[in-house]
Amino acid sequence: xxxKTLRNSAWIAVVGLAAAYGGYWYSQHRGSAxxxxxxxxxxxxxxxxxxxxxxxxxxxxxxxxxxxNFWASWCAPCLEEMPYLVEAQNTYGAQGLQILGPAMxxxxxxxxxxxxxxINYPVFQDYTQVDTTLKALGNTQGALPYxxxxxxxxxxxxxxxxxxxxxxxxxxxxxYIKA
Amino acid sequence: xxxxxxxxxxxxxxxxxLALSAALPVQAKxxxxxxxxxxxxxxxxxxxxxxxxxSTAGKITAQWIIAPGYYLYLDRLQFASxxxxxxxxxxxxxxxxxxxxxxxxxxxxxxxxxxxxxxIPLTQAVQRLQxxxxxxxxxxxxxxxxxxxxxxxxxxx
Numbered sequence: 001x002x003x004k005t006l007r008n009s010a011w012i013a014v015v016g017l018a019a020a021y022g023g024y025w026y027s028q029h030r031g032s033a034x035x036x037x038x039x040x041x042x043x044x045x046x047x048x049x050x051x052x053x054x055x056x057x058x059x060x061x062x063x064x065x066x067x068x069n070f071w072a073s074w075c076a077p078c079l080e081e082m083p084y085l086v087e088a089q090n091t092y093g094a095q096g097l098q099i100l101g102p103a104m105x106x107x108x109x110x111x112x113x114x115x116x117x118x119i120n121y122p123v124f125q126d127y128t129q130v131d132t133t134l135k136a137l138g139n140t141q142g143a144l145p146y147x148x149x150x151x152x153x154x155x156x157x158x159x160x161x162x163x164x165x166x167x168x169x170x171x172x173x174x175x176y177i178k179a
Numbered sequence: 180x181x182x183x184x185x186x187x188x189x190x191x192x193x194x195x196x197l198a199l200s201a202a203l204p205v206q207a208k209x210x211x212x213x214x215x216x217x218x219x220x221x222x223x224x225x226x227x228x229x230x231x232x233x234s235t236a237g238k239i240t241a242q243w244i245i246a247p248g249y250y251l252y253l254d255r256l257q258f259a260s261x262x263x264x265x266x267x268x269x270x271x272x273x274x275x276x277x278x279x280x281x282x283x284x285x286x287x288x289x290x291x292x293x294x295x296x297x298x299i300p301l302t303q304a305v306q307r308l309q310x311x312x313x314x315x316x317x318x319x320x321x322x323x324x325x326x327x328x329x330x331x332x333x334x335x336x
Contacts, residue, residue: 079282
């Protein structure tokens with residue numbers, strides 16, 4: 001291999017790595033929006049009745065780190081991430097995490113998923129309440145999964161469109177649970 | 180400018196395009212259409228653009244143009260006659276599609292970007308048709324099931 005070929009190969013490798021990193025960075029940051037604590041805006045109030053008949057409003061969860069995860073049984077990425085949310089509720093619940101799971105779905109499939117996945121946080125299924133809350137929290141298309149992380153003082157910290165891996169759930173909560 | 184320099188630059192440009200193409204499939208979704216939301220996700224009617232539904236004496240033809248980076252579930256396509264009500268339609272003729280496996284849904288058939296054609300054989304005319312469909316974006320986001328009601332005027336084939 002002569003010097004020119006070697007130089008060309010190195011140049012190509014650098015460009016290729018830069019492009020690959022750019023694609024990776026984009027894929028990791030797609031659909032998510034984080035704000036600094038200082039810029040966080042107050043979350044809109046909501047009112048949803050869970051499947052046990054208990055009404056939940058934003059103010060009821062003051063002092064908790066609140067993760068609202070919108071999901072549905074027809075949404076494969078939703079079902080993939082939900083076991084990680086169950087784990088997170090177990091792991092971080094004592095430190096103040098409260099997950100809520102509004103479902104854009106019918107009652108029977110919702111009940112089946114709760115049973116199949118062992119959902120350990122309140123689930124909501126009233127379409128009008130869930131849809132109103134989803135839109136108020138910034139998702140007008142109904143595309144799922146959609147998660148909104150709200151600080152202990154009621155401000156929107158992050159909105160996330162798309163499924164999360166276990167590592168992403170852990171990283172997200174580690175970042176905010178002690179704040 | 181010597182030919183060796185030109186050859187070298189052409190070679191580099193081609194390789195640069197090749198390397199950048201690795202990042203393009205995701206970026207292309209951002210460029211599709213001009214009504215994208217800030218997060219880049221298309222509106223459902225842009226992701227799955229239902230074309231005018233055609234009715235002839237023997238069949239109804241429904242078509243979608245599916246945007247790059249999106250897919251429709253073939254086994255979630257549903258057609259029902261609203262007028263006349265209660266008329267049982269024969270199964271739609273669909274492309275074979277791509278088989279995928281999901282831990283929760285098992286095996287499914289999907290159609291990715293391009294034209295999807297569904298033909299519903301008719302034994303009698305249908306004046307109003309209900310169509311249901313559901314799809315997702317490959318970035319890991321799914322749209323709610325969609326329902327459209329179409330009024331049909333039979334055309335002579």
